[in-house]
Amino acid sequence: MRYLVCIKQTPDTAELPKISPEEAESGKLSVNLVVNPWDEHAIEGGLQLMENYGGTTGAVTVGDDGAVDALRSALAMGCKDATLVKHTDEIDAWGVAELLAAAVKHDGDVDVVLTGQMTVDGNSGTVPVALGRKLGWPVLTGVAKIVDLTEDSITVERVVGQTRLTVRTSTPVVLSVIKEIGEPRYPTFINIRKAARVKVPVLTAEDLGVEPPAPVVHVSNYRKPPARDAKVTLFEGTPKEAAAALIDALLEEKVL
């Protein structure tokens, strides 16, 4: 079996509030970059597949040279190989999906592609489905648990709204996972050392024989959201007095 995890390098979530509109627009961020947190769960899911059903798990990303650091994190967690699809021209979600689909095909006989449910920078959550359509494979989103994997099928638990569905589909397949798939494991010291020495292969769109489509989503007017004009009103006294005053205030606000 072959599993391939698609990851993205994104800002450390603690530093997201520091990003300025100018940085966001240029894409040149001064903040610390890490593996997108949702994708860490996808890596964990890929490693569990390898342990439970045999085979190898690789990681792939689309980005600039710096994105190699994210791939090294994936290797340090236990992925067996990693590939950078180097692309710096402007692309949108469909362009990313096109490049990832080409990378999956280039990889060979992949059984399961894993992704995180969304990225903490782009926030659209549309790449997993787009990737599945580009490959012509089924897509299961919101995957919380992999129940079974056979030569030609996979059974998973999905969370959709408030409902949990056990679904079976054919492989090859694209999965987007949620946190419940498992807490990302810590990289071991030896794996970190090994990962640092790996020469990560770099492919371009040309190597993959594709030309990503021109963006069909156009983004402008980057700005900070209006600040919350909240000045906190504190209620004091005994818990009973404070609670009563608070409930009165909420009734006054017409939110109860």
Added chain:
Amino acid sequence: MKFLVYIETDMGDVVASSWEALGAALSLSDDVEAIVIGDKISVVVEEAVERGAKKVYVVEDETRALFDLERSLADVQNALEMSGADAFLASHTSNGRDLAAALGVSSGAGVIADALELTLEDGALKGVRGVYSGNILVDVTVDGSPQIATLRPRAFAPAEKASEASADVVLMDPADVDSPYEVLEIQRAEKGEISLTEASIIVSGGRGVSKDPELGFDLIRELAGVLGAAVGASRAAVDAGFISYDHQVGQTGKVVRPDLYIACGISGAVQHLAGMGSSKIIVAINKDPEAPIFSVANYGIVGDLFDVVPAMTEAAREKLGK
């Protein structure tokens, strides 16, 4: 501009945020049609008419009782062909997001995903959405046909019911496609449990429950019960095993925007604020007066949630007459 709005159903019930998508379309155009896909959906179809859709395309079939990406996409493509709509709107639920993505990528059209605002400019849709987890706002336009947008639940007013409404109802044959998906088991939320993303009030618990997590969340559930609220949690509470992941609000959990968010024993890390920062009114209950949650809260009580939450439950019971 002519709109087609996707009304999502689940085992015959409407997914309520669909009416917000219909409302958004009606606020921009008089020419609004809807598509309802599901099984045993006559009530939903009627409601789509009452809420102002001019024409309603209906695909009613046993195979449509649960959302199926392959089938829904084919049904929507059929309806778009009949309708000739210029724009397609859906609520940004899991299924709405997946459907819009599949439609967009297969027609080479862009998606304004998870929009917070939507306007028409020069005959085209323009959305406002958050990137970097809501820390930056941007304007978004899209190329391609149809123009596609998914709307953040609770960011738009639902379409109102009007008693004298009438509309054409078009019964369509279910698209003849095979689905690769086979649903083996369905586990539903307990009856009466309110969905976090649809809730108008949320009471959440965090690390502050640590000294007795079970009692802490019992107290929070009790208050939620009296207020008709959903129960949320911080990542710290979920990771500590105090409550299940489906309650997690924040960066790697759910993004919510209730009218009222009551944070009990939650410090207010930026990852939590990314999930609830756009709530209308935020209330903070925390022992630590320096907790960052107080800097975004409208109201607060500095105190132990084990004392304050039951007092709030009692006060709410009294004042709401429950």
